[in-house]
Amino acid sequence: MQELLPDQLVLLLEHLLEQKTLSPRTLQSLQRTYHLQDQDAEVRHRWCELIVKHKFTKAYKSVERFLQEDQAMGVYLYGELMVSEDARQQQLARRCFEQTREQMDRSSAQVVADMLF
Structure with missing residues (x-):
């Protein structure tokens, strides 16, 4: 595969977010091919959205x-985790918030707290 620029990866991931289902195998292949966890924040945000949407537990x-x-950038992602109605994802959101709430700006922390509790 050819190496993609961050903007191209964002477009690819946005297109994939429109897909109803993606197999764990496809997601794992994407992660391995494009090293998505090592990309910039925009790419990683879309990657995380895919993980949440498809409940790809290996990449939690x-x-x-x-x-x-x-x-x-994580505020939206907290919302996605909570509306998923998946107990593991909701637990992940609460655990992450407890670990980072003191480091977050006050308004973002309040928005997330309102979503989680």
Whole structure:
């Protein structure tokens, strides 16, 4: 595969987010091919959205890392985790928030707290 620029990866991932289902095998192949966990925040955000949407449990560490390192961009992702009605995803959101709430700006922390509790 040819190496893609970050903007191209964002477009690819946005297109994949429109797909109703993706297999774990496809997601794993994407992760391995494009090293998505090592890309910029925009790419990693879309990657995390795919992980959450398709409940790709093998990559939950990427979601956790994103929520810890990119708190401002993570607010939307907290919402996605909570509306999924998946207990593991909701637990992941609560655990990450407890670990990072003190580092978040006050308004973002309040928005996330309102979603989680």
